[in-house]
Amino acid sequence: IDEIDAIAPKREEVHGEGARLVRELFQLAREKAPSIVFIDELDAIGAKRLDTSTSGDREVHRTLMQLLAEMDGFDPRGDVKIIGATNRVDILDPALLRPGRFDRLIEIPLPDFEGRLEILRIHTRKMNLRDVDLRRIAEETEGASGADLKAIATEAGMFAIREGREYVTHDDFLKAIRKVRSPVESSISTEPGVMFG
Incomplete structure (x- = not known):
């Protein structure tokens, strides 16, 4: 048990980590502007919010909320452009798809x-x-x-x-x-x- 405790991160260390990383990413993007933030597998942090109570789900929700705040919060993005990619658009949270967050939604169909x-x-x-x-x-x-x-x-x-x-x-x-x-x-x-x- 001691070995597992030493290897596993404590809850306090993980709590808020995703939101912090999103905040730092956008801060760096603003400092390096003009810049592009590309989020692959957007559905991993942007899935529809459900009424769940696990700590993992809450952490993903905090990360999503921070992403939404960065996309249209009080600080203007200026020359920071955001591109997201997913193959599961059907599970994206509707808040991500509201006008003003992404300028365009481009669907690339399966090859013929x-x-x-x-x-x-x-x-x-x-x-x-x-x-x-x-x-x-x-x-x-x-x-x-x-x-x-x-x-x-x-x-x-x-x-x-x-x-x-x-x-x-x-x-x-x-x-x-x-x-x-x-x-x-x-x-x-x-x-x-x-x-x-």
Whole structure:
């Protein structure tokens, strides 16, 4: 127990840490202006607020409140621009999407057939392919994101390596598609407001 206490941060050390980091980030951005603050995975700190009482949820809410204050608080942002990215816009807190917080909401849809084909070409250009029909792979991966396609290409290469081959086959890609896409599709909830299924 003593070892765990020594390693684990005390509650007082964590309390308010996210809000403090947001405050310091924007202070630094104002000092270095003109600047851009890019927040990737915005849903991690900007998810819809729920009536929960865990200390972790309260900390995320404090961080979100600080972000909202920095976005349109009393101190003008001046030449500080904010860009946020998420693939879960459905769970963002409505306060983040109010007018004046983000000037534009830009949705980048999943790639179509031609887009998937081009992404596959990019991620396989240094691979030794044998009898691989990338057009068929692009057809098989409808609904896949660019990240999914990269993972599929990487996993196909791993199948070849595991079998001691120096080339990747069409079958490696089919196995990679099953491995990469199956667990994701079954474990992610599409219910609005639910972060994890």
